[in-house]
Amino acid sequence: xxxxxxxxxxxxxxxxxxxxxxxxxxxxxxxxxxxxxxxxxxxxxxxxxxxxxxxxxxxxxxxxxxxxxxxxxxxxxxxxxxxxxxxxxxxxxxxxxxxxxxxxxxxxxxxxxxxxxxxxxxx
Numbered sequence: 831x832x833x834x835x836x837x838x839x840x841x842x843x844x845x846x847x848x849x850x851x852x853x854x855x856x857x858x859x860x861x862x863x864x865x866x867x868x869x870x871x872x873x874x875x876x877x878x879x880x881x882x883x884x885x886x887x888x889x890x891x892x893x894x895x896x897x898x899x900x901x902x903x904x905x906x907x908x909x910x911x912x913x914x915x916x917x918x919x920x921x922x923x924x925x926x927x928x929x930x931x932x933x934x935x936x937x938x939x940x941x942x943x944x945x946x947x948x949x950x951x952x953x
Contacts, residue, residue, distance in 0.1 A: 831945060836892035837882055839945075840902055843937035844874045850933065873917075874934070877909030878902060895942045903938040907931050 848871035856862040860869070881902040882892070890898040911930060915921050922930075 831893040833886070833892050836898075837878075839941045840878050840882070840892075840938060841875065843941055844878050844906065844934070845871060847930075847934050847937050848874060851930070873913035874906055874910035876913070877906030878938075880909055881905035893942055893945055895939055895946065899939045899942040903935050906938060907934055910934075 849867055851870050852860075852862050852867045856866070860866045881904075884901055884905065885892050885898045888897070888901075890901075892898045892902075907930065911922065911927060921927070
């Protein structure tokens with residue numbers, strides 16, 4: 831898998847994460863629409879971008895779970911929730927932090943686990 835395709839998979843994973851979050855947490859102030867989705871997406875997308883700077887500088891295979899996937903996931907969660915905290919003037923509720931951390935892990939690490947399993951089956 832190329833770096834571009836691995837980066838693209840991370841972008842799709844985080845876009846899906848933001849969409850699921852918007853669906854689950856739509857309000858009158860933030861209805862389910864493209865603007866709401868983009869508002870949720872951009873902090874986590876920035877996290878993915880920063881994580882990929884680290885992945886490229888380190889020379890890691892971006893499709894590997896360790897270290898690239900774990901790095902992408904952790905940086906994305908910290909940056910995304912950090913921006914959320916700055917935008918909203920305080921930490922989100924612990925349950926929000928827990929769900930965002932778990933769901934982003936499932937999506938960002940999940941595609942890597944599936945890709946590795948398929949590669950092993952083909953070998």
